[in-house]
Amino acid sequence: MHALDGLAFDIAAGQRVGFLGPNGAGKTTTLKILSGLLHPSSGEVTVAGFRPQARAPAFLKTITLVMGQKQQLLWDLPPAETYAMNRALYDIPRKEADARLGSLVELLDIGDLINKPTRQLSLGERMKCELVAALLHGPKVLFLDEPTIGLDIAMQARIRQFIRDYNEAHGATVLLTSHYMEDVAALCPRVIVIDKGHLIYDGELKELVHRIRPDKRITIRVSTPADPEVLARLPNLVSHTDNQLVLSVPLPRVNEVVRDALASLAAIDLTVEDPPLEEVMRELFASHQQKRQPA
Amino acid sequence: MMRHLMRAYPTLLRIGFAEMVAYRAEFLIWVLTTNMPLVMMGLWTAVAADGPVGRFGQREFVAYYLAILVIRILTSSWMVWELTMDIRQGALAARLLRPLHPLIVYSAEHLAAVPMRMLVISPVAIVLFVVAGPQLAIGDPVRLAILLASCAGAWALLFFTQVLIGSLALFIDSALSVFDIWLGIHSLLSGYLVPLELLPPWVSAVAHRLPFHYCLGLPVEILIGLVDTPSALRGLGLQWLYVGGFFVASNLLWRAGMRRFVAFGA
Incomplete structure (x- = not known):
């Protein structure tokens, strides 16, 4: 039994890649191998030209691993002390560290937090401070394991924007795992999907969605409940309430269905989107499970 | 690497000290609950009321146990608890991702506690000075140097012993039980409960060859002048041999x- 088996991928510098899979798929194991915390029993791993297993100081200065459920901030001291410690540990020249810290603090707007004891900060504030600690040495490769776990929606969006800004400003490579598909949809043009240690998809997120769920999702908000006869005529009604109907429609029929819906319903708003990524992933995993099961 | 270490260590010491200050209440409680030497002092001074026990009269017992308290507070380590907890809770992974060896960082965190300990234990040291001033190894520069070296040796020996036992947590779940056994033997053979020279001669002879005595008893005996300079130097040599041995063993x-860890995770 192998935790990972036949897993092979390349990521070019500067890419943002979502690394997805159900619980126990091997995502964290892969990130630990890529960061040198675990050694594979066979196979080869190269990150930014280094063999992670050697955990050479130059390699460790090139990467960072953020685990949303673990923190490196010193609990009873202000984050500023963790930053001072990391400056010493990573041997960052003071001027460089101060400049980078200033820029990160500004990007995340945490100027008033870094001198408060960490224990007094909220979860979201801590995660922002944690990201600064993880990026103070200017890593070129970011392994982010559930960086938004437990955060509210506004904070998730803030963290996502920050990761995108950092990636664009520094040309850093990002490999992100998250159970929040919005993180992935917003950040990662490419996804690598694994299940039980096996690679099941590596490519563009759009292509994955198109392949698994070619239908479009039409959401119609209505001012009065729809007539049952009209409802019966609507194709692939996914869900409906008095105020909202959701339809799943093949792309070629979208125009026609939208036209009919607008004519027969008291529509006040209408959106056409891809189906939720959660559904796409669920279907992908289910189809992979079926393929693996013997006939 | 060495230059990086020299640049980083002062900052690590400063932050370790700041952490120690943050945990001052817990530290004070620990000091106040380290009362076994005071219990033993009461016991032995009562025994010595009828006459000295060996070389120990009431005054010598008071000096001995106060010195035990001072040296123990100054040199003891919590490395085994920290290391086993970091291994169990996965915090070791974060330490392994830093470009300085985790044991170096741990050592700075622990050394940084010494100034605070000196401050807290200073009232006891003052009482010790009043009780045994003239015989203390602080007036003679040679004896003072030997004392300081033996204190450093005791600290290092305890630190590496605890690294050794704490590292067992990478293999077994019950590393702290192993440490409890070590602590039990240490209490008996280090001089913590009873001065070694009051034990049966064969036990004392064995204890002088084991590492426990060099974790506590040796600096105490040097501090209150129970050993002459040649014996202190011999003891110091053996102590640092043990430090070297435990350094190598703990690193291996x-x-x-x-x-x-890198094969199976933790």
Whole structure:
């Protein structure tokens, strides 16, 4: 039994890649191998030209691993002390560290937090401070394991924007795992999907969605409940309430269905989107499970 | 690497001290609950009321146990608890991702506690000075140097012993039980409960050859002048041999543990 088996991928510098899979798929194991915390029993791993297993100081200065459920901030001291410690540990020249810290603090707007004891900060504030600690040495490769776990929606969006800004400003490579598909949809043009240690998809997120769920999702908000006869005529009604109907429609029929819906319903708003990524992933995993099961 | 270490260590010491200040209440409680030497002092001074026990009269017992308290507070380590907790809770992974060896960082965190300990234990040291001033190894520069070296040796020996036992947590779940056994033997053979020279001669002879005495008893005996300078120097030599031995052993076990850690995780 192998935790990972036949897993092979390349990521070019500067890419943002979502690394997805159900619980126990091997995502964290892969990130630990890529960061040198675990050694594979066979196979080869190269990150930014280094063999992670050697955990050479130059390699460790090139990467960072953020685990949303673990923190490196010193609990009873202000984050500023963790930053001072990391400056010493990573041997960052003071001027460089101060400049980078200033820029990160500004990007995340945490100027008033870094001198408060960490224990007094909220979860979201801590995660922002944690990201600064993880990026103070200017890593070129970011392994982010559930960086938004437990955060509210506004904070998730803030963290996502920050990761995108950092990636664009520094040309850093990002490999992100998250159970929040919005993180992935917003950040990662490419996804690598694994299940039980096996690679099941590596490519563009759009292509994955198109392949698994070619239908479009039409959401119609209505001012009065729809007539049952009209409802019966609507194709692939996914869900409906008095105020909202959701339809799943093949792309070629979208125009026609939208036209009919607008004519027969008291529509006040209408959106056409891809189906939720959660559904796409669920279907992908289910189809992979079926393929693996013997006939 | 060495230059990086020299640049980083002062900052690590400063932050370790700041942490120690943050945990001052817990530290004070620990000091106040380290009362076994005071219990033993009461016991032995009562025994010595009828006459000295060996070389120990009531005054010598008071000096001995106050010195035990001072040296123990100054040199003891919490490394085994920290290391086993970091291994169990996965915090070791974060330490391994830093470009300085985790044991170096741990050592700075622990050394940084010494100034605060000196401050807290200073009232006891003052009482000790009043009780045994003239015989203390602080007036003669040679004896003072030997005392300081033996205190550093005791600290290092305890630190590496705890690294050794703490590293067992990379292999087994019950590393702290192993440490409890070590602590039990240490209490008996280090001089913590009873001065070694009051034990049966064969036990005392064995204890002088084991490492426990060099973790506590040796600096105490040097501090209150129970040993002459040649014996102190011999003891110091053996103590630092043990430090070297435990340094090597703890590093070997750590490396073996790391090989296991990176193969299976923790």
